[in-house]
Amino acid sequence: MTFCREESVLIPESDLDGMSGDTLAVRAGQVRTGQLEHSDAIFPTSSFVYASAAQAAARFSGEEPGNIYSRFTNPTVTAFENRIAAMEGGERAVAMASGMAAITSTCMALLKAGDHVVCSRDVFGTVNSLFQKYLSKFGVETTFVKLTDEAGWEAAMRPNTRMLFLETPSNPLCEVADIRKMADLAHAHDALLVVDNCFCTPVLQQPLALGADLVTHSATKYLDGQGRCVGGVVVGPHALLEEIFVFLRATGPTMSPFNAWVFMKGLETLPIRMRAHCDNALELAQWLQQQGAVETVFYTGLPQHPHYELAKRQQKAFGGVLSFRVKGGREEAWRFIDATRMVSITANLGDVKTTITHPATTTHGRLSPDDKEQAGISENLIRLSVGIEAIDDLKADLDRGFQALQNPGHGNI
Numbered sequence: 001m002t003f004c005r006e007e008s009v010l011i012p013e014s015d016l017d018g019m020s021g022d023t024l025a026v027r028a029g030q031v032r033t034g035q036l037e038h039s040d041a042i043f044p045t046s047s048f049v050y051a052s053a054a055q056a057a058a059r060f061s062g063e064e065p066g067n068i069y070s071r072f073t074n075p076t077v078t079a080f081e082n083r084i085a086a087m088e089g090g091e092r093a094v095a096m097a098s099g100m101a102a103i104t105s106t107c108m109a110l111l112k113a114g115d116h117v118v119c120s121r122d123v124f125g126t127v128n129s130l131f132q133k134y135l136s137k138f139g140v141e142t143t144f145v146k147l148t149d150e151a152g153w154e155a156a157m158r159p160n161t162r163m164l165f166l167e168t169p170s171n172p173l174c175e176v177a178d179i180r181k182m183a184d185l186a187h188a189h190d191a192l193l194v195v196d197n198c199f200c201t202p203v204l205q206q207p208l209a210l211g212a213d214l215v216t217h218s219a220t221k222y223l224d225g226q227g228r229c230v231g232g233v234v235v236g237p238h239a240l241l242e243e244i245f246v247f248l249r250a251t252g253p254t255m256s257p258f259n260a261w262v263f264m265k266g267l268e269t270l271p272i273r274m275r276a277h278c279d280n281a282l283e284l285a286q287w288l289q290q291q292g293a294v295e296t297v298f299y300t301g302l303p304q305h306p307h308y309e310l311a312k313r314q315q316k317a318f319g320g321v322l323s324f325r326v327k328g329g330r331e332e333a334w335r336f337i338d339a340t341r342m343v344s345i346t347a348n349l350g351d352v353k354t355t356i357t358h359p360a361t362t363t364h365g366r367l368s369p370d371d372k373e374q375a376g377i378s379e380n381l382i383r384l385s386v387g388i389e390a391i392d393d394l395k396a397d398l399d400r401g402f403q404a405l406q407n408p409g410h411g412n413i
C-alpha cells in the first residue's frame, strides 16, 4: 500500500487564511494519518514513543516539537484547539476538561496575590463562587459590577486591577456589554479583558477582534451542540496562552481526546446550527410577545430590548437563548413548564433540542432573594434555549403551557 504524506492531501493551514468562518469550522486544524481517513482520527493514548533516547530527551527539553504525554499534548485535542483558535481569530487555544476549568486555569495562570479583578455580576453563578470563595483565599480580590453599568466598571478600577471578566449576552436576561469599550477600559489600566463567548460562539461574535485579550468557552454548550460532552477552551495570543498551557501541564485539567473529537465534529455544523437557533429564537420571541399571559420577553432581537442596537452592531445575529415572564409567580411559571411535552426540562443550553428552565429555582437558585431581585431573576421568569426543531412544533408545545395557564384544572393535557 502506498501512503501519501499528510501535507500532500490536506489544505495547508496557510491556505485557509482569509477563508470564511463557515469554511474554518469544517477545515481548520484537521490532522490526517497515513491511512488517509477523511473524518478526523482519534488518538486515545496516554503517552507517545520515541525513535531513540536522544529523541526523547530532545522532546522533553523542548528542543524538538512533538507529543510527550496526553495530560498536555494530544493530536486530537490539538486539532480541536487549532480549529477553535482559527474560528475565534486567535493565535492559539488551550482546551480544558470543562468551561469552569478553562476559566479557573486562566485566573490561576495570570493572577497573583495582591491583584484585583472586576467581574460582571451577571456571569454564570459558579464563576461568582470561583472569585468569591476560592481566588480570595489566594489574595485575589474581586469587585462585582452590573454588566451594563459602564460607570460602575470605571469606578471599580484600582491601580492593582489586572483582569476584567464578563459574559455577553448575559444569562438569562440577554443584556449586552460593549466589548470594545470594556477592552479600552481594561487596557487604560494595564489590565486584561476576558470574555466568556459561550452564548454567541465565534459564529456570532468575535471578542478578540473587538479588543478582548482572551476568550473562554464552555464547549459543553453550542460548540458540542448535542449535549454529549463537558469541555472548555481558552483562546488568545501565544504569550498569554503559553502561561495557561504551563498551568495545565502542571495541574492537569485536561480535555480527553474523545471529547475533543466530539467537539471537532460539533464545530463542523456550528455555523448552520447557530443560524437555525437564531431564526427559531427570533420567531419565538415575536410570538411570545403576542401572548396575553406573557408579561415581558427578553431577547435582543426585539427592537424594544434596550441593547438591540448594540447587539446588532456587535453580533452577527441575536442568539438562541431568550427568557420571558409569565403573568403571576412561581406557581404559574411551573405550571407552564410542566404542561409542555416536547421541550426538555433541564438547565443545560446550546443543544439542538430546546430546553426550558426556571432560573429562580435552578441555575440561580442559590442567590439570596436580594441578589435575585437585583439580577432580575423573578419567580415568574422562564428561560428557553431554543433548539432547531420545526418552529410550528415548538409553538404547539409551548402553547400547551399557555393553555394550562388559562385552564389551571387541565394543566397536563
Ligand SMILES: Cc1ncc(COP(=O)(O)O)c(C=O)c1O
Residues within 6 Å of the ligand: 098, 099, 100, 101, 124, 167, 171, 196, 198, 199, 217, 218, 219, 220, 230, 231, 232
Ligand atoms: C456562560 C457559561 N460559562 C461557563 C460555564 C461553565 O461551563 P462548564 O459547565 O462546561 O464547566 C457555563 C455552564 O453552564 C456557562 O453557562
